[in-house]
Amino acid sequence: MIRFTRHSLKPKISGTLFIIAAMVSLFLIAGCSNSSSNSQSEATDSPTSQSTPAPTTSLAPTPSAVSDPIALQVAEMTLEEKIGQMLLVGIDGTVLDEQAKKMITEDKIGGIILYKDNIKSLKGMISLINSMKKSNTGNPAPLFMSVDQEGGKVSRMPKEYATFPSNGTMGASNDAAAAEKMGKLLAREVRSAGFNMNFAPVLDINSNPDNPVIGDRSFGNAADQVIQLGIAEMKGIESEGVVPVVKHFPGHGDTSVDSHLDLPIVNKTAGQLADLEWLPFQAAIKEGTDAVMVAHILFPKLDPDKPASLSRTIIGEQLRDEMGYQGIVITDDLTMGAIMKNYDLTTAAVDTVNAGSDILLVAHGYDNEKRVMDSLLQNVKNGKIQETRIDESVYRILALKAKYNLSDEQIPVPDLTDLNKEINVWRQTIEK
Template identity: 55%
Template sequence: MFKKQGLILLLVMILFSASACNLTKENTNGYSDKNIDSNSGQLNPPTNGPNEDISKGDQDIEVDKTKEQISSMSLEEKIGQMLVVGIDGYNLNSNTKNLLDKHKVGGIIVMGENVQDSKQLLSLINEIKKENQKNKIPLFMTIDEEGGRVTRMPKEFKKLPSNKVIGQINNPTFSYKLGSVIAEEIKAFGFNMDFAPVLDINSNPRNLVIGDRAFGAKASIVSSLGIQTMKGIQNQNIIPAVKHFPGHGDTLVDSHKGLPSVSNDLKRLKSLELIPFSEAIKNNADVVMIAHILLPKIDKDNPSSMSKIIITDILRKELKFEGVVITDDMTMGAIVKNYPIGEAAVKSVSAGADIVLVCHGYNNELEVINTLKNAVVKGEISEERIDESVYRILKLKEKYQLKDEIINTVDVNKINSKINNLLNSYVNKK
């Protein structure tokens, strides 16, 4: 009996001893012999312990501040960022104040009808920016300044040649310097975005709306000179908006007056009209403006500015454009003679446009704002879709470090001297 109990006790002791050895080699906390310092006998941190993973994870987390900013914005603020609007008169008025203060619009376009002279123009822009300083997000201050017949600059400034003249000279260096001097001219007043250069190919001599606004009739010339002008504009920290995608050069109808229809198919566009835009995108174009053109062989129901096929499928997916898409002016005849402007804006955003441009009419601007808001409330447009556009808009403003800074004076003589020197070097030389 006692011998049997002694044998059992001996077996238990042997088993306990073996277990203790195993615990020394690898304890329950994941430590092993290699974790024990041979000198101090203290435990070293585990090589694959949870503390190391947590620490590494903390270091890898990067907060996207733009997404955080968007998450704190109201729907009204988001929709406001998606509008660039025109204004009435030569001074800041109550309508413009309302657009800035209540509707938080993302940008202002100054038209020729808003310009008297340099002093008045600078005062107007400063008034607008001062009013917007109440808001957290700076404005796109935009203008159509192409040179040639499309200019909004005060008459004190020396005229710049048309793109047709630049195309005839066909010197990329000249195009770059011209883009730079245009940007310097508008920057002097506080503008930060130029709806230029024109990348349309003048393939139809009967097209009067484009005509001498194009660099030429060949894709190679338009691409080469247009991209250099774009880079010259960017060199002055001004945002260029290339236009008019997918190409306005083969139209007969002026989209200011009616809706042009062009029978070209996608194969034709890829072989000609899309080439300058594709090259501009490869060269870091920031903004693309969409034309109001019906291309029934591509989308028989919607003009390009409302076409998901053209904006999302062709521009975004095929040409891989990741920047900001803005419509041409929605108050042009091509739109308002054929569609309710609010409905047109909803279709444009649904198709992939980020910014709706509304150049004329306070009531038009309110209709677009309210219709877009209602479309989101009703679920016709998701708020996630709105957030995508606002993200691109805010990232662009951040990239160019936009600020609503007040400018005290404009040195017209200095800018005119630069224009004269440039023209004497390339245009006027014998």
């Protein structure tokens, strides 16, 4: 049974009613189109794309506030609070500066992502995370505290933690049980530091040997291998109470451009993608994945104008309608070169919301976060985004936070002796 504490959400609703409603909420989110489920990362002048007006119908049923306390909380939130919940932001430095604090206390953002530059030592990291959680006191919901902790070259944790091998190394073992154990250990590692969301596993198939950004971040070059190991890792992360975010839909494995730097273009049809790239994501949906990250890749044969992360065709039609996914959709970082060099950031923010995204990752720049938030507010007020579209995303976000029993409670500096020993013993079995 899902447990909730008085720290889980703003205390407007009695605990018993909230438990019942959250269970109903999770059924609606995970089960609307997925009845088989049981569980559950720089700018130049650029052309400005035209934002498409919001659809007048919701992508998923919106429960009545009369019978559903989560819907009631959404109804009682201000528009500013709701949009804040849809932003997951990065900060500068290793301490909570005034700009970071303003994003939490004034903009009431829904989550934070920390990168290597934010983390220098175990004690410093714990102090930073605790200060952010303390600043969130009184806000509508606990923070998503997120990190990219994949293993191999994408490792953010400080030197006090034992290290993990790459997914490529994991793939060479082709051991699903070991992959699930890796997920559990990754989750225990990040959770010990106060994180509750991990942008892993990578479900990209490493089909292009010249790919500059995926490589051994992938479990391998075959769909079956990525499915077997990726889903096992996903379940391992989830089982330890950390939200796994599978990435990078529709698939980053066949790109020859790093989307951190510029916009990759993949000239594949929907049929070709369905035969390879989409298979791991479809498997994750079938297994009840809670969150999917969408990549900044242009697929001209699906949408000639907008990359996947901004495309209603790819998010709304393919991912949600065709694949039946009703969980959280998170964009890759909107301040990456793929977006900032080719699109207007504020228009991109509107487009991705109208496409069906729930959480916008704005990983760099307080000014960028403000521009995105102001754009969304203005475009709801002028009717280019329907407020029901905002409500739908906020409902999903609050329900997911409740499902994982998130809180902003302070955490102590952990003793890592046992955890590091377990990681090292497990790693020896993979690398033997």
